Amino acid sequence: MENKFVYYNKTTGKVLSDEEAKAEWEQASRENRPSNMALASVNNLVIEDGYVKEKIRHTVAELIDKSKEEKERTVQTVPLEALIPETPPVQSGTKSKDDIINEIIEEAKSYPTPTEQYSVDDIVDEFSSKKDPKYFDKTQEFLTPRDTMELFTAPSATPLEETAEDIDNPDYALKVLRTAQVRSYASNYERILNSSVSKRTATQTEPAYERSGKRKGIKYGALTKSLVAVASVAILISAGNQFAKGVEALTNEMDYSSSVNVLSTEYNDDINFVNKNKITIEGSFDSYGHPAFWIDTQRVAQDILDMPDESYIGSLYMAYSQMGNDRANGPYNNWDDTIYYIGSNVDETHPKAYATTFGCANFKDFLVKAGYVDPETNEPSVELFEKAGRQAVIDFATYTQDEDPDRGGRI
Amino acid sequence: MIDVEVVTLEDNKEYYVLREVENYLYLVNTADENDITIRKNVKKDGKDFVQKLDNEDELKKALEVFANN
Numbered sequence: 001m002e003n004k005f006v007y008y009n010k011t012t013g014k015v016l017s018d019e020e021a022k023a024e025w026e027q028a029s030r031e032n033r034p035s036n037m038a039l040a041s042v043n044n045l046v047i048e049d050g051y052v053k054e055k056i057r058h059t060v061a062e063l064i065d066k067s068k069e070e071k072e073r074t075v076q077t078v079p080l081e082a083l084i085p086e087t088p089p090v091q092s093g094t095k096s097k098d099d100i101i102n103e104i105i106e107e108a109k110s111y112p113t114p115t116e117q118y119s120v121d122d123i124v125d126e127f128s129s130k131k132d133p134k135y136f137d138k139t140q141e142f143l144t145p146r147d148t149m150e151l152f153t154a155p156s157a158t159p160l161e162e163t164a165e166d167i168d169n170p171d172y173a174l175k176v177l178r179t180a181q182v183r184s185y186a187s188n189y190e191r192i193l194n195s196s197v198s199k200r201t202a203t204q205t206e207p208a209y210e211r212s213g214k215r216k217g218i219k220y221g222a223l224t225k226s227l228v229a230v231a232s233v234a235i236l237i238s239a240g241n242q243f244a245k246g247v248e249a250l251t252n253e254m255d256y257s258s259s260v261n262v263l264s265t266e267y268n269d270d271i272n273f274v275n276k277n278k279i280t281i282e283g284s285f286d287s288y289g290h291p292a293f294w295i296d297t298q299r300v301a302q303d304i305l306d307m308p309d310e311s312y313i314g315s316l317y318m319a320y321s322q323m324g325n326d327r328a329n330g331p332y333n334n335w336d337d338t339i340y341y342i343g344s345n346v347d348e349t350h351p352k353a354y355a356t357t358f359g360c361a362n363f364k365d366f367l368v369k370a371g372y373v374d375p376e377t378n379e380p381s382v383e384l385f386e387k388a389g390r391q392a393v394i395d396f397a398t399y400t401q402d403e404d405p406d407r408g409g410r411i
Numbered sequence: 412m413i414d415v416e417v418v419t420l421e422d423n424k425e426y427y428v429l430r431e432v433e434n435y436l437y438l439v440n441t442a443d444e445n446d447i448t449i450r451k452n453v454k455k456d457g458k459d460f461v462q463k464l465d466n467e468d469e470l471k472k473a474l475e476v477f478a479n480n
Contacts, residue, residue, distance in 0.1 A: 195448035196470055198463040207421070208453060208460035215414040216441065218427065223415070226439035226447055227429055230477060 006045070007037045013052040192230070417441060418461050420448075435473040436461060449473045 007021035008014060016024065016037060024037050046054035198206045374381040416428040418438065426438035426448065434453075438461075440446035449470060450461045464470050 191445070192447055192449060192474075193467060193470055195446065196450065196464050196473075197467055198465060206463055208455065208462040209418060209420050211416070211418055211452070211459040211461060214417050214419075216417045216425075216427070218413060218415050223427060223429055223439065223444075226427075226444050230429065230437050230447060230449075230474075 006042055006047075008045075008052045010036050010038050015047055015050050015052060420450075420461065430477065432476050435476055437473075437477060 007016040007018075007024075009016060009024075021037060028036070045052050200206050373379065417425045418428065418436070419425050420438075424446075425441045426446075427441055429437040429439055429447075431437070431452070434451050436450050436452060438448050438450060440448075449464060451464055451469075451473070453460050453462050464473060
């Protein structure tokens with residue numbers, strides 16, 4: 001099973017070369033808009049004559065089987081040259097480029113696998129300093145947060161593998177980087193909170209420090225890690241806030257030809273990524289199927305729940321309006337993107353909610369069936385639902401793989 | 412090499428300005444890449460100053476601004 005990623009134009013489906021992808025990224029940056037391309041595994045695409053014709057949806061059973069196949073196959077070693085710019089960032093003196101590459105490979109192999117504790121310092125510091133021009137633009141030093149998440153949510157048909165040989169694989173390296181990124185959320189948020197927010201009392205004056213305009217030179221790439229840290233926190237906070245807006249819009253919407261999918265059930269041990277909330281929520285804004293928010297805190301097996309074909313096997317996904325979701329196609333055609341996407345797509349000009357109903361008459365009915373009931377009044381509680389949704393985002397972000405690698409989750 | 416604005420905050424620590432969006436500044440300590448802080452720009456007597464955020468709600472707003480730009 002080939003483990004290769006390609007960029008393709010989201011509008012035309014054209015598979016892009018590295019040069020074309022970079023050009024689109026640069027153009028999008030100049031125009032301050034999301035790039036019009038997606039990154040996907042070739043395993044999830046049907047490509048004909050250089051165009052993506054179809055996206056492949058995999059059932060959970062297929063993914064589990066593929067995971068088993070992956071473990072049995074021989075991993076092809078891919079040189080880490082793709083992660084290293086033509087000119088090594090560190091002038092090594094008498095060392096040759098091959099010496100440096102070998103050192104990087106040996107050092108990367110020493111990093112713990114994702115089931116062990118590791119810090120973002122280890123991973124980000126290593127891989128972000130050896131930039132692959134395909135992913136990092138030298139003129140700006142770092143991708144925008146939107147493009148960062150777009151890149152870092154590259155989908156895969158297989159759960160995260162945990163072999164030392166995979167460290168040689170740039171794709172796996174990026175997965176590790178992304179895993180570290182989302183795991184850094186919790187600690188970074190607290191750190192930023194403590195350093196940024198005033199603790200003064202009402203009678204105290206908060207000191208202010210003059211901006212002198214002083215500037216300092218810094219090596220290209222030296223600020224990458226800090227930007228990653230802020231971006232990881234910022235995007236998840238934004239997602240949580242948008243979810244709350246979505247809830248508000250749903251509760252304000254009186255015309256419930258719309259309602260909310262509710263899937264509340266137990267999950268057997270064969271399903272990866274089990275979240276304590278055990279609720280799948282699906283909603284959409286505007287009649288075009290413009291995706292609004294989906295909180296799927298568990299992966300739902302199609303054959304277990306007997307869901308219609310148009311339902312998706314979910315992951316934690318909140319459609320993100322500025323991530324360039326395809327208005328015309330909704331979440332089902334963005335199957336690859338939905339696996340790891342985080343964000344929200346609450347379009348305030350289209351507050352009308354629309355969704356497919358599975359056993360719920362309306363939103364209040366959903367709240368009751370899902371257990372979001374105020375224990376004192378026994379009335380449906382939007383606050384509990386909202387709290388659960390926010391927590392679901394955080395749970396996803398800080399989710400760590402199960403100790404048993406066979407049950408490891410996907411991020 | 413690139414030139415980045417630096418500001419001096421409490422205890423005379425210098426911080427690089429990672430990004431500035433609207434009136435929020437995203438800063439990192441020049442001596443510690445893990446020391447990240449978010450402040451806001453305020454104007455006094457025609458000059459620009461950097462100040463802490465009022466509360467956690469403002470922090471979340473600043474983070475959302477970062478994410479959306």
